[in-house]
Amino acid sequence: MKNSISERIADFLKKFPPFSYLSLEELFDLSTEITILYKTKGSIVFKNGEQPHDFFYVVHKGAIALWKEDENVVIDICDEGDIFGLRPIIANDTYRLDAKAQEESMLYAIPISLFKPYAKENGSIGNYLVESFASNTRNPYSTTHKGQLLGDTAKFNPNNSGSRLLDVQPVEYSDNIASVTMETSVKDIARLMTQKGIGAMLIENEGLPVGIITDKDLRNKIATGNFGIDVNAEQIMSSPVITYPTKLTLTQAQMAMMKSNISHLVLTEDGTVNTKALGILSKHDIMLSLGNNPAVLVKAIKRTKSVDEIKPIRKGVMNLLMGYLDQNIPMSLTSKIISELNDACIKQVIGLSLQKMEKEPPVSFAWLAMGSQGRSEQMLHTDQDNALLFNNVEESELETTRDYFLKLSKHITQGLNLIGYEYCPADMMASNPKWCKSLSEFEQMTAKWIMNPGPEEVLLCTIFFDYNHTYGDKALVEQLSAYIFDTVEKYPIFLSHLATSALQNPSPTGFFRQFLVEQDGEHKDTFDLKRRAMMPLVDAARVLILSHNITGISNTWERYEKLAQLEPTNEELYLACSYASKALLKFRTRQGLTHNDSGRYISLQSLNKEEKMKLKRTFKTVKEIQQLISVRFMTHRLR
Structure with a gap:
């Protein structure tokens, strides 16, 4: 005959790590040995300095506060599904905190002797416990931990280029690369660029990027008469190519173009000329990306001539x-x-x-x-x-x-x-x-x-x-x-x-x-x-x-x-x-x-x-x- 109480305990525990890493059979076997404890508000589970119990605890209902009594500070509040009281047992040490019921609570007391073999044999359980011990949750209301609530959990570093506002959206680039070899004539390159409606042609050698020809090169080098239209790509291409990885931020792209006074970047597998090109990024692409930049959005709003024109800009605000x-x-x-x-x-x-x-x-x-x-x-x-x-x-x-x-x-x-x-x-x-x-x-x-x-x-x-x-x-x-x-x-x-x-x-x-x-x-x-x-x-x-x-x-x-x-x-x-x-x-x-x-x-x-x-x-x-x-x-x- 099945033990319905044990089944209910197992059903509860399987929703929470590390118990979720156990098989249903293992979880049910463990649940049959679990004791259910009821704690009134303010009652003690264990005290600082006390020898560890034979059990560790999981909160089923209610909340348990972990106190540093000498400083009268709440270190953590454990609620539904949280484990507490396990560290002293694993570390073979006394309790370092007081555990007190913050409100009426029901606990599951789990025998450590039965749980230890699972932790040793199951790597996922062991890893979870190590990570939990290494990252204790602290009291989110204490002065020491200001800013660690849900609203500001991320560590925002204004000096980190990945956090600057212009970097919020990744740049969008064209992955429809048009490329030719170094021997291709400028005349053929110009014709291909016109047919494809593109402003740059990538020059490759053995599948790797070695140069680029842009509309600007055609104007400055061919239209001026400095070179004839029958010369090959190698003679007028800009080389070496400026390359970056595809995970490029908007600010990085802008800075790279300004630094080298260029209008196109080549994006490769590892960001160097030694790997295959995956895309080309132009100043035009950057301007499109800037469409979700606050300053650009404000300018676009102010330029509207009718209310109808504001509506699509609102989508940009939502994307931002x-x-x-x-x-x-x-x-x-x-x-x-x-x-x-x-x-x-x-x-x-x-x-x-x-x-x-x-x-x-x-x-x-x-x-x-x-x-x-x-x-x-x-x-x-x-x-x-x-x-x-x-x-x-x-x-x-x-x-x-x-x-x-x-x-x-x-x-x-x-x-x-x-x-x-x-x-x-x-x-x-x-x-x-x-x-x-x-x-x-x-x-x-x-x-x-x-x-x-x-x-x-x-x-x-x-x-x-x-x-x-x-x-x-x-x-x-x-x-x-x-x-x-x-x-x-x-x-x-x-x-x-x-x-x-x-x-x-x-x-x-x-x-x-x-x-x-x-x-x-x-x-x-x-x-x-x-x-x-x-x-x-x-x-x-x-x-x-x-x-x-x-x-x-x-x-x-x-x-x-x-x-x-x-x-x-x-x-x-x-x-x-x-x-x-x-x-x-x-x-x-x-x-x-x-x-x-x-x-x-x-x-x-x-x-x-x-x-x-x-x-x-x-x-x-x-x-x-x-x-x-x-x-x-x-x-x-x-x-």
Whole structure:
């Protein structure tokens, strides 16, 4: 008769290395000897200095914290599928850390005497254990390991040519090589180049590149009369050939061409003239590659004469974003560049829309990006959130002025929709009279929200208060910001309402730290990354920065970095929140690009263990920052 408990243990373990390297029969034999342990929150598994147990442990449910007790520092948090307590047994040493249940946990205690033979006989298991011991996971929230969360896991070295922005995309080259021998006449070479529509001919000897003839050579050496058209290739070719390997970065290619004052590079198998040519790279190829360079994209956007022309350039922006993610460029830098490109697109749409108007704007105005776009966190195309703010006018001129700007706003929102920004389902757009107002009207509206903060008013604040100036009169925007902050200072109870709202988003995890998924509707059984993980961090940053009366910072991680400066006692938590917000945005962007959607709803089945682990580690910060604002703003008084 089969042991159903052992079968369940084996089914669990086979999903995780090194147990995944065992055969099913081996895994089942091992599982029959495994003991299941239940640990309450705070209970000890083993202590520093204690002799090793006869078992090592695997976390089935919950989380085990490994503490360096003398320094009161959490070194690591082990969760589902993680092994701990094995090193002292292998090394024949005492435990060097305390292992304590971070929450209610279930563990599998695996007898070391039974496991050792597998580790000795199975090379994959042995290698895995060696690598694990050599690369201990550290506490991602500690000051010592800043920047090691999901958002900035790559070691970005600005001095490394492979990480520079121009090197993000590899150059594209022509592998359709046309070649002739050294004895071929220039006349025949010119005819072949014309037939094939190419600007360079490779000259080979015994299958290896020895020279190149370009259009420039034909102009400078043949058309001038210095050589006749019947001379052979050897007499006018440029030699030796400048060669590089095919894995060439854009910057390297540009530098090579400038250094040698040439327009073509030959790419060979090993980068030398001693191996076969695989392709030819021209200045034209480089210009095509530069199409995904930020500076070139901005120039292309500014040169457009219609909104239709902007749409294909947006594809270049998305290609650039994918390149940055592939190269693990830090999210803080990626978001700045993509946001600048998004702003450039919006500014051009506004400029083109102004050209459609019959007359100039009656007064100065400013275009406000709101929500994620206002925070410079809109990496993918989501819906529009915007407003138009215009200067004060006489009461008799107000509606006429508003009509002008509503017409302009309609042109703009239609243009944004054409280039990929969906219309806001809640109509929170400048084409709606509610979001097309004079300065005094916006001041009256926001004052009403702050002085009478009901649920709807607070919700509107969470979107509107993240606005950012995109186009037009910046002084108008600064005037509105100053008014809002002054009003908040006079009515501090508003911050408690805003903090209470920030706690409305449910926790990312439930019992045993399981992801809480949607229970019904279109996205049933998926994890809402935005609502459960990202928005709690965004909302907390907003209320905290408002409480310090800091203007001009709308980006979430920049808000936390500023808060870390303002409150040194909470520096570590705020920096952890900064890293977590970048991590979650990077994760959402990857998911969105992979699945061609907004990346908001995640199918947990599509995630591997490492991705789930990294997400769960960011959730720790969500819980801690919510606890901080709950205490600071005494939200219990409003419940």
